[in-house]
Every structure is written in structure tokens, then in C-alpha cells.
Amino acid sequence: MAFVFTASLKFLEIRFTNECCVGGRMVRHRGLVKLVAVSLLLVVTSFAQAATVELVVNWPAWAQDNKVEFWNVAVDAADRDSDGNNTEIINSNLVTTRYGGENAICVPGFCNLPAVLDNSLSQTYTFNNVPPGDYRLVLYDSVSDGWDGNASVFIVVNGATIAGYTLPAGIASGVTPIFTIDDTLATNTTQTCSDVNLTSTWSNLGTSPQSTSGAIPVTINTTTTGPANWIFSSESMNTINAWSSPAVQGRQSLGFVFEWDPTPGPNGFEPVYQAVNTDGTANDADPGGSGTLEISFGGRTVENAIIHVDRVGGVGAGVSNSARWNVNTPSVTLGRLAGVGHFATYANNTVLRDMLVVSTGAESSTNTATGTAAGSVVYQGSYSNLSLGFDGIGLEGGGGDGMLLVVCVPQADLSLTKTVNNAAPNVGENVTFTLTVTNSGPDAASNIQVRDLLPAELDFVSSTPSQGSFASGSGIWDVGTLANGGSASLEIVASPNTAGVITNQAEIINSDRIDPDSEFRSGFGVDDLSDGIADDDEASVDLSAGVVDISVTKSSLNDFVPGGNDTYTIVVTNAGPAEANNLAVSDNFPDGVTLNGNWTCTATAGSSCNSGSGGASGDSSISLNVSVIAGGQATITVPVVYSTAPSDF
Incomplete structure (x- = not known):
């Protein structure tokens, strides 16, 4: 029934x-x-x-x-x-x-x-x-x-x-x-990191293991709560295709054992980490412990560091167990890059060996079907210290997990140069600044931004970026992405509105890669790394803009006679107070008047003509540039001949 x-x-x-x-x-x-x-x-x-x-x-x-x-x-x-x-x-x-x-x-x-x-x-x-x-x-x-x-x-x-x-x-x-x-499984993502930035040899294994990821120092520090312990050693990764970079295979690594419960309970099958009742009494006489593993990067702020891990989890007392990795650093999220099937990565920022996988005999990641877990994860975000929380899951068994890790910090050496086509313009005269940002690698860089906010003494005219976009109001050039060895340029046309020395500064203000020899967060004019070496992520150009008083006179030697010769004299005078540079002088002759030979140009000391002579018989105009100091002159002598035909006039 x-x-x-x-x-x-x-x-x-x-x-x-x-x-x-x-x-x-x-x-x-x-x-x-x-x-x-x-x-x-x-x-x-x-x-x-x-x-x-x-x-x-x-x-x-x-x-x-x-x-x-x-x-x-x-x-x-x-x-x-x-x-x-x-x-x-x-x-x-x-x-x-x-x-x-x-x-x-x-x-x-x-x-x-x-x-x-x-x-x-x-x-x-x-x-x-x-x-x-x-x-x-x-x-x-x-x-x-x-x-x-x-x-x-x-x-x-x-x-x-x-x-x-x-x-x-x-x-x-x-x-x-x-x-x-x-x-929810962790999002499958991609993240590049050049193999030259993989950690290799580790030192100071007794207290705070240290290595370098490219130019970035990497230091490990740990803490424990309850009966937990850390042991470090120098090891080598397995030779299996489990990581996002083949260079990780067989690479020297940091070996560490996290012991969360070194003394199993009476029958070896109590859960590893027991809670405490609300009345304050412990549920198990043999509670487990937890710990933190903090990775610091020498005070530098890094982006999206990659950790390649090996031999996570195992079998103890006949059942599987694993250290469980959790993220303690705020605003950091886990992304999965590669790994064997039982390398379990979850959207709650957790990494562990899948507990539903059971194997017998010796555990090793070389058994990619049932062995210990191996894979690569990226910790997405910006941080100078990455804190990972550890505890043990699974029945107690051995109460510990021996693992290996290799760290890779993506890096891109960005540099900035800046030039101007005229360092001594007149007030109101357009000048062109050219900025060039270059990525010397070894990794590609994205989200690159350069700021060139024109000072009040310069009026913005126009801009032309080779890629990305420029906002004149903020002075920010969104460059975008540059591959290793790539470069991009920006031309800014501006006009000085004030006489005197004008300084125009530019700097790289953002990237999703750490720069090994600069720090864009330090600000312009700061010795980024306190190493006494000029920072190549910033550039500056000075203009010397002036006010000039230019007068031009033109006279002739002879009276007009059809078929006759004459000589025009053009005098360019600068009453100052600043030097006038690259003044364009031109004279278009009236009908019936042509050159009767080369024109010539002479200038007082300190002034100059771009050419001492020019033109040829029969030409109907002249054109040249002169630079005249305050109080100086440039004199152009122009021989001409008049037509004999009255209809030409």
C-alpha cells in the first residue's frame, strides 16, 4: 500500500x-x-x-x-x-x-x-x-x-x-x-605572458622564498591559523602539456607543502575542517587549520599575474583530498587558462583538484586522467600583493598537499618621445608636436593611454593620431593595443597665444602591463623607481614664442620705361622684441614685368635668408624665407625688365 x-x-x-x-x-x-x-x-x-x-x-x-x-x-x-x-x-x-x-x-x-x-x-x-x-x-x-x-x-x-x-x-x-x-566554472580566458618572465630559481626557502619574474621581484610570505604548516623546497614541474605555456614543462619551480591537519582523527575519516557550535564548543577534537600565501612584487603594481601550478591534491586514507585555493585580495577574479580535466576552477575564485576524481596508487600529474591536478590560472586585476587563502577539503588522510608553482608577470617596456617642428614660433603661428609611443616588449600591451594636456599658453588647433583617438579637453590619447615592437604616433597642431618660454609635457598614464623600468602611476617628473635613471615614459618640449614688429618696404631704382630695366629693393625689418623666424616673403610682379636675372638676398649679422639668390630670367615672381633678429634686416634685390608692348600693361 x-x-x-x-x-x-x-x-x-x-x-x-x-x-x-x-x-x-x-x-x-x-x-x-x-x-x-x-x-x-x-x-x-x-x-x-x-x-x-x-x-x-x-x-x-x-x-x-x-x-x-x-x-x-x-x-x-x-x-x-x-x-x-x-x-x-x-x-x-x-x-x-x-x-x-x-x-x-x-x-x-x-x-x-x-x-x-x-x-x-x-x-x-x-x-x-x-x-x-x-x-x-x-x-x-x-x-x-x-x-x-x-x-x-x-x-x-x-x-x-x-x-x-x-x-x-x-x-x-x-x-x-x-x-x-x-x-559556475571560472571563465575560460586568454592571457599572454612571455616565457622570459617565468620564474625559475627560488632562494631563501626557509622563510620567504624569492625569485624574479623578468625584471619583477617575487616574494612569498605565509601565515597559518590552527594546526597548519608550510614547507618550501626547490622542485621541477612535470613534463606534461597541462599549462598555457609549453615552457613551463620541466621548469624549475617552487615546491611547497601545505599541511592543514598533520594529525588525523581517531579513524582518519573525520572531515578536515570542523566548525564550532554556536555554544562555543568544538565539534571535533582534531580540527584542521587554514593559511594564507601572499605573493608580493617588490612594491610594484602588476596586472593579471599568471600562476602555473602542478600536483594539486591527492589520495589519503583511500579517498581524495586537496588543498583549496581562494582569493583574499579584493576586486581580483580568477580566470582559467589551461589545465587537465580535474583541475577545478570556479567562478567563486576557487582552485582545487576535483574531489569526484579517484585514483589508486602513486599520485602524479603525469596521469592527466586521474592524477593530481595541474593547470594555469590568471588572477585578473591590479595589485602589488596577491593574497591566496588555503584550507584542506576531503577526508583527512595525510592532512596535507604538496604542490608546485611557477609565476609569470606580463610586462611591456613602453617609452614615449616628443618633438616639435618649430621650437621658436611667433605668437599666433601654428606648430606641430609629434608624440611617439613604442612597445619594446616582451609582451603586447593594451589599454595604453598617453596624456598631453596643452598648457594655457597654447591653443589647440587639430590632432591626427595614427591609431586610437585624442580628446583635446582632457589631453588623453587612447592608444589602444601595441604588439611587442609596435609603435604609434600622434600629431597635435597648436598655436602659442603668449610670448615667452612654453613647456609642453606628455606622459604615459595607463597600460595593462607593468613597465619594467618605469611606473606610470608616479606622475610626471618623479624618479619612478628611485634609481636615478631618467624615466622613458614621459617627454617634454620647450617653445620660445615671441612678439615681433615686422615692416616691409619696396622701392625701385629707375622710372618705368617700356622696354627698360629696373631694380626692386625689398627690405624686411624686425623692430622686436623677439626674433622673427621663417618669415615667408613673396612678390608677384604685375603684367609686363619679369625677372632680368637672379634675385639676391643679404641680411645683417644674426639674421639670415634661406637662400642667397634664386629665380631666373623670365620669372614673374619671387619667394623665399628670412629670419630676422630684433633690430635686424634682410634685403632682397630683384632685377626686372619691362615689356615693350603697351598691351602688356
Whole structure:
């Protein structure tokens, strides 16, 4: 005989069947074992951090023997899936537990006391960092304690309630519920980093290991909480194709062991990291520890550092376990670059060996199907210190994880030059500044910006970038991306509005790569690295703009006579106060007048003509440039001949 119950819920409808037969008849047991179970065929997807699970329990009568169990179905020692065996005990249950390793919840303050009748329970239990997988929620009541149902339990994942139901009285048994928490995998991304920037030899292994990534120093510092420990050594990466750069294979690396629980519990199967009850008592006499691994870069701010890791996780006491890597640095997100299939990277910025992979015998990343995990991740963001949190997951086993890492910091050596076509213009005369930014590598650089904000003494006229765009209001040139060896230029046409020395400065103000010999965050005129070497990410040009008083006179030697010769004299005078440079002088003759030979130009000391003579007989105009100091002159002598035909005049 089947008892069918349907509960109408706020979030979903739950339907389950209970059968229990004694002597051929259906029996409902109230005071014996009441296994309340709900069949939840539920898939939870698209959670950015499907790693925090809350069980909201409201029970009007609760005794010490009552339990709420939160199980990963891959580890079911009691054969709760009723398949006749307990082969499910192949992995740990992967959740933070609260009841002596049993993964059950008890009333705070009553965990070790005899049954207490009619004690109500209304509490939320939080499980942090729950990995993806299939889970089972089971509630027990095995004492006649006056429970009359009307209890409710809600499952909340990352603040969103995914299931909720009311538990009626008198249910004798039921099938075990299963629901799936499906975490979001880390975004597959790309990130280049030249192999010359890979770390190699590590020193100072006893305290703070040190190496260099190209020109950038890399230092490791660690902390621990609880019974945890760090051990460092010099190792070599495996020779497998597991990383985003083939050069990582066989490369010298930093080996480290993170021991989160060096002394396993009585049977070796307690969960590694136990929580503490709300009454302040620990759940396990052998709690695990956690730690942080901080990577610093010599005070420099880096972008998108890459970490290649090897040999993550393993097998202990017959089951898999792993160190779990979490990001502590704010605004940093994890991106997956490469790795074996069980190199698990999640959108909640977590890296670990997939706990659902089991292997026997010696663990090694060279077994890419079931061995330890290996792969490459990028920590996306800007930071001078990258803090990674470590704890252990899986059954205790050895209580530690030996791993390897190689660091790569993307770098691009950007430089800036600036020239002007006329360093001594007159007020109101246009000049052209040319800026050139060059990437000397070794990596490509994006999001490059150069700022050239014209001073008040210069009026903007126009701009022409070879790539990107220029905003005259802010003075920012958005260059975009430059490959290794690439360059881009910007021409800015401006006009001085004030006499005197005018300084125009420009600097690189942004890039998504660290510059090994400069720091664009330091500002113009600052010795970026305090090394006494001029910084090549900034450039400056001085103009000497002046005010001039120019007069031009023209006279002839002879009177006009058809068919006769004459000589024109053009005198350019500068009354100052500044020097007049590159003045354009031209004279277009009237009809019937042509050159009768070369014109000539002479200038007083300090002044000059761009040519001492020019033109040829028959020409009808002259053109030349002169530069005249204050108080100076330039004299152009022009021989001409007049036509004999009256119609030419």
C-alpha cells in the first residue's frame, strides 16, 4: 500500500511516496523512527558563487536525538541510497560539518545531553564553500517527544531560496531527497605572458622564498591559523602539456607543502575542517587549520599575474583530498587558462583538484586522467600583493598537499618621445608636436593611454593620431593595443597665444602591463623607481614664442620705361622684441614685368635668408624665407625688365 503526499510550497511542489508494511498492513509510526525525506530532483545553475548553503530550520519540538543531515551523495557510508552497498564512500562529503564528523546538525547546547522534550528549534545553519555536486538533506526524529509536525526547512544557496517545504506529522519513512548544486566554472580566458618572465630559481626557502619574474621581484610570505604548516623546497614541474605555456614543462619551480591537519582523527575519516557550535564548543577534537600565501612584487603594481601550478591534491586514507585555493585580495577574479580535466576552477575564485576524481596508487600529474591536478590560472586585476587563502577539503588522510608553482608577470617596456617642428614660433603661428609611443616588449600591451594636456599658453588647433583617438579637453590619447615592437604616433597642431618660454609635457598614464623600468602611476617628473635613471615614459618640449614688429618696404631704382630695366629693393625689418623666424616673403610682379636675372638676398649679422639668390630670367615672381633678429634686416634685390608692348600693361 502506498501513501502519497503532496505539499504545496512557495517555491516548488514536492511529491513523495512512503511505504512501510508490518504484517501486511500499512503502519504509521509517530514515536519510532520518522525519516522525513523529500524527493528533490533539483538542479541549481548560474550562481556566481554556489558555495554558501544555508539550512533554515524551524521545528516546534526538537530533542537531542533529532538530526538534520546534509550529505554529498558520493559519500554515503550508511547506504542511504538503498542500493545494497556502501560503495559511495569514495570521496569526502566536502562540506563543513557540525556534529562530530557525522555531518548532522544538533540543537546548540544540547548536543551531548539526553533528550529534551518540547524544545523548539529555529535556527539557520550555514555551510561555506560547498563544492558542486549532488546533495541529500535528511531529517530524523526517533523519540516520542510530542512533535506534531508543522516544521519547515528551507534550502538557501547564496541568498536565494531554492527549495522549501513543510513537514507534516506521522510520516513513517520516505525516500531520500537529492538536489544538485552546480557551481559556475571560472571563465575560460586568454592571457599572454612571455616565457622570459617565468620564474625559475627560488632562494631563501626557509622563510620567504624569492625569485624574479623578468625584471619583477617575487616574494612569498605565509601565515597559518590552527594546526597548519608550510614547507618550501626547490622542485621541477612535470613534463606534461597541462599549462598555457609549453615552457613551463620541466621548469624549475617552487615546491611547497601545505599541511592543514598533520594529525588525523581517531579513524582518519573525520572531515578536515570542523566548525564550532554556536555554544562555543568544538565539534571535533582534531580540527584542521587554514593559511594564507601572499605573493608580493617588490612594491610594484602588476596586472593579471599568471600562476602555473602542478600536483594539486591527492589520495589519503583511500579517498581524495586537496588543498583549496581562494582569493583574499579584493576586486581580483580568477580566470582559467589551461589545465587537465580535474583541475577545478570556479567562478567563486576557487582552485582545487576535483574531489569526484579517484585514483589508486602513486599520485602524479603525469596521469592527466586521474592524477593530481595541474593547470594555469590568471588572477585578473591590479595589485602589488596577491593574497591566496588555503584550507584542506576531503577526508583527512595525510592532512596535507604538496604542490608546485611557477609565476609569470606580463610586462611591456613602453617609452614615449616628443618633438616639435618649430621650437621658436611667433605668437599666433601654428606648430606641430609629434608624440611617439613604442612597445619594446616582451609582451603586447593594451589599454595604453598617453596624456598631453596643452598648457594655457597654447591653443589647440587639430590632432591626427595614427591609431586610437585624442580628446583635446582632457589631453588623453587612447592608444589602444601595441604588439611587442609596435609603435604609434600622434600629431597635435597648436598655436602659442603668449610670448615667452612654453613647456609642453606628455606622459604615459595607463597600460595593462607593468613597465619594467618605469611606473606610470608616479606622475610626471618623479624618479619612478628611485634609481636615478631618467624615466622613458614621459617627454617634454620647450617653445620660445615671441612678439615681433615686422615692416616691409619696396622701392625701385629707375622710372618705368617700356622696354627698360629696373631694380626692386625689398627690405624686411624686425623692430622686436623677439626674433622673427621663417618669415615667408613673396612678390608677384604685375603684367609686363619679369625677372632680368637672379634675385639676391643679404641680411645683417644674426639674421639670415634661406637662400642667397634664386629665380631666373623670365620669372614673374619671387619667394623665399628670412629670419630676422630684433633690430635686424634682410634685403632682397630683384632685377626686372619691362615689356615693350603697351598691351602688356
